[in-house]
Amino acid sequence: MLAITLAFLKIGFLGFGGGYAMLSLIFSEAAHFGLTVQQFADLNALDGLIPGPIAINSATYVGQLYGGFGTALAATLAVCVPSLIIVPLYTHFEARLNDHWQVPALLKGIKSAAVGLILAIAALLMLTMVGNVTTITDWSNYQADWLSLIIIIFVATADLRWHLNPLLLILLAGLLGGISYYL
Amino acid sequence: MQTNWRLFKVYLLAGTFTFSGGMAMLPVIERELCQKSHLISQQDLYEYTTLAQTFPGVIALTNACFVGKKINGTSGMFVAGLGAILPAFVLMSAATALYQQLPQTGLILNILTGIRAASAGLLFSAAFTLARYNLRDVGSILLALICFGCTLFNLLSAPSLIILAASVGLLLGSRQQKERD
Incomplete structure (x- = not known):
């Protein structure tokens, strides 16, 4: 419980640049607790089904999975700590942060990194779903799952080009998976 | 109140x-x-x-x-x-x-497999959307590619990559700042 709480404290303080930057931190931190790629994929799907900020949802999910309700609460509170410290401090000092060039420069670097991190995680997820292997170098155990590949391409296109509701896409993919059981 | x-x-x-x-x-x-x-x-x-x-x-x-x-x-x-x-x-x-509580077998496993694939698809879409807004110069594209490679081949962890990227951002920013002065 302590380890998970501390991990989410760290994620909170390093989590610049929004939910997806944080999601990549969660992916790398939660692996220490034994979170599988499948469980991470389910987390991302639940993020789409359940309302709320991605980081809050993720802290609750990982906490609940590894220690039950108490740990979920502790992890969620831990990820909230930065906001509760920063807001009073900032209002107290009224620093004109955006007047300094350092702030946008720093954020620009982190946001560029977040793109690469999320793309890599998406690729690792695809590798697991389509290839049934967990690392890119594990070619000998490669086993193709064509339905997953089709769903990945369809969902990415539908979300990016046609702006279909992610919730609908997740349910549709679940339905397709269910139908495949009877084929 | x-x-x-x-x-x-x-x-x-x-x-x-x-x-x-x-x-x-x-x-x-x-x-x-x-x-x-x-x-x-x-x-x-x-x-x-x-x-x-x-x-x-x-x-x-x-x-x-x-x-x-x-x-x-x-x-x-x-x-x-x-x-x-x-x-x-x-x-x-x-x-x-x-x-x-869900048993991870049979029909449920197939449904979950479909949902997991959708989850990966949504992440690809998020990555492309983020790229469209954030990758507007060579430096940013290179930085994103390095982070992509390091994560895919498990060379560096996400926290160290984020700290590294913040430092690179500062470095590039300070160079631009000097050119302006």
Whole structure:
């Protein structure tokens, strides 16, 4: 419980640049607790089904999975700590942060990194779903799952080009998976 | 007291009906706090939104805390923050508890396999959307590619990559700054 709480404290303080930057931190931190790629994929799907900020949802999910309700609460509170410290401090000092060039420069670097991190995680997820292997170098155990590949391409296109509701896409993919059981 | 109750209700409402990320809360907050009850000006709300994005932490929560603090001091900060995260926490812990009960075999496993593939697809889409807005010069593209490679081949962890990227951002920024001077 302590380890998970501390991990989410760290994620909170390093989590610049929004939910997806944080999601990549969660992916790398939660692996220490034994979170599988499948469980991470389910987390991302639940993020789409359940309302709320991605980081809050993720802290609750990982906490609940590894220690039950108490740990979920502790992890969620831990990820909230930065906001509760920063807001009073900032209002107290009224620093004109955006007047300094350092702030946008720093954020620009982190946001560029977040793109690469999320793309890599998406690729690792695809590798697991389509290839049934967990690392890119594990070619000998490669086993193709064509339905997953089709769903990945369809969902990415539908979300990016046609702006279909992610919730609908997740349910549709679940339905397709269910139908495949009877084929 | 009445203001605090109103703040809590507005954030609870916004937190319950916004899917995929906290930023979707903003239109609800604007309608309820700026247009209906005039507790905060639109300009202040958007300034806080921009500000919240420059700090580490949960952006939607930081934003809620700023607005709550502005409207009703420290107690306002806590009720707005609590309202913003409570729906996510309650619904997500219930959903996770249900999810843990699911047997991962047969029909359920096939359904989950489909959902997991959709999840990967949504991440690809998120990566492309982020790239469109954030990768506008050679430096950013290179940085993103390095982070992509290091994560894919498990060479560096995400925390070290983020710290590295922040330093590179500062370095590039200071060079631009010197050219301007």
